[in-house]
Amino acid sequence: MPENRVSRTPARFRHTAEPEIPAHSTPSVCWKREFYEAVDLVSGELKRRFNEDTLRLAVERERAVTVAAQGGGVQLEGLQLPKSVDSARLDLQMKMLSSVTALHPCNSVRDVAERLRNLHPQTRSLFTEVEKLVQLCLCLPISVASSERSFSTLRRLKTWLRSTMTQQRLTHLALMNVHKDILHNIDIQALMRDFISVTAERQSVFGVL
Template identity: 35%
Template sequence: LDTAIISIQNRFQQFKIYEENFGFHYNISSLKGWENVHLMDQCKLLHNHLLHDPDSMSSESDIDAIELCEELQILSSLVPENYTAQEVLQFIHSNNLNGIYPNISIALRILLTIPVTVASGERSFSCLKLIKTYLRSSMSQECLVSLAQLSIESDIAGQLDYSDILQDFSSVKAGKKQNN
C-alpha cells in the first residue's frame, strides 16, 4: 500500500511540474486577458525548463521566451475560444503558420508528446513476455521486433486486407521455385 501511495504521489508531483511549466498552453485563447509581465514570466519559466544543459551558461533551449511571448499574444486573438492545445496545433499546421509561430508549435508538440502514464511502456513489456516465451528463446531480434509491433498495433493489423499480402507473398515464393 505504501508503494502505491508513493507512486501516486510521484505521479501527481510530475503532473504539477508539467502544469507549472506548460499550463498556460492548455487554453491559449484565454491569454488575451493576461498582463504582458505575467505571460513573459511563464514563457521564461518554460524556456528555463527546456534548457538542454541548465548548468551551462551557453546552454540552448528549444524555444525563445521573448519570441514565444510575442507569438502567444498574437495567436491568442486568432484562435477560437476554448480550443485545446491539440486543436491549436492543428490550426497552426492546417493554416501553414509554422514559420510564423515556430516557438508555439515546438512548445505544443512537446506538451502533447509528454506521456500521461507509463501504461504504453508496460503494455509493450507485457506483450514481449507473451511473444518471447521459453520455447521461442532463440528468436532473432528482427523477428521479435516485428511480432511485438504486430501485437502492439493489433487494431491496425486487424484492419489489413490480407488477400493482397498473400498474393504478393505467393508470387514471390512461386518465382523462387521457378528459378530453382
C-alpha cells in the same frame, strides 16, 4: 539402565485456555481496519506517484499550451525547455496561438495539435516552436500510457519460446500491438502486393494479387 523421567510441559504452555475475544477484534472491526489501511496505502502511493518533479514539469508544459490556446498569459521560465526550442520565438508564437484557436475551443494538448494540423501550411509555418512543444508534451513517456502498454506488450511478445527474436522484429511487433487503431486502417491487399513484389522468389511462392 537410566531412570525413566517424565518430561513436564513448559510453564508457558500451561493454562492454554482460549482467551476472550476483545470487542475491538470482531470480524467487522477487523475488516474496517484493513479496509482503511488499504485506502490509506493507495492514497499515499497516488500522492507519491503524482508529486514527482518530472510529472509536475510535464503538467506545467501541458498547462502552458492549453492556457496559451485559450488566450491566457504563459511564463516559460520554469518549463525547462530543450535547447532545440527557441524560447524567444516560442513566447511570441504562444501569444499568437489564441488567434487560430479562438473558433475551436482547445481544452487539451491533443486539441491544440489537431487544430495546428488542420491549418494552412503557410499559417502553420508560423508556429514551428509551438509544434515542438506540443510534440514534446505528446511524446513524453510519463504523460502518456503508451510506454506502460509497451512494457505490458513486451511481456506477452518476448517469451521463453521467442528468446531468439531479433530486436528489430520485436520492436515492429510491439508497435503493431500498441497502435492497433492505426494497423486496422491499413490496406492489407496493398501491403501484401508490396511484400510479394519485392523479389521474384516471393512472386513464385505467393503468386500475384
